[in-house]
Amino acid sequence: MHELSVVTSIVKIVQQEVNKINGKKALELYLEIGKLSGVEMDSFYFVWPQCIEGSALSDVKLFIEEPIGKAQCAECETKFQIDKSFDSCPNCNSPFKEIIAGKELKIKKIIIK
Numbered sequence: 001m002h003e004l005s006v007v008t009s010i011v012k013i014v015q016q017e018v019n020k021i022n023g024k025k026a027l028e029l030y031l032e033i034g035k036l037s038g039v040e041m042d043s044f045y046f047v048w049p050q051c052i053e054g055s056a057l058s059d060v061k062l063f064i065e066e067p068i069g070k071a072q073c074a075e076c077e078t079k080f081q082i083d084k085s086f087d088s089c090p091n092c093n094s095p096f097k098e099i100i101a102g103k104e105l106k107i108k109k110i111i112i113k
């Protein structure tokens with residue numbers, strides 16, 4: 001499952017940050033997971049509790065932003081919202097576009113005690 005490796009990586013990175021400053025616990029964690037990142041949030045929340053158990057994240061408060069997908073058409077330069085990465089331009093129907101938002105998958109901020 002893709003989400004399991006995503007969560008495992010997040011836990012690993014946060015744990016390293018906690019160790020780096022000799023902290024005890026991560027208190028708050030701010031993530032950005034775009035709608036086009038390929039992460040299913042249901043699966044994410046399903047694997048989350050078992051991944052943080054016994055780690056520095058076991059009591060962490062999780063804040064997740066989910067930016068919507070946005071693209072700019074390569075033919076007519078229309079900017080539009082997309083739900084799936086293969087959606088075409090609503091103006092000229094071209095499948096060629098540049099994704100400008102929604103693929104984010106990152107840790108924005110960690111608060112450590």
Ligand SMILES: [Zn+2]
Binds near residue numbers: 077092
């Ligand atoms: Zn277009």
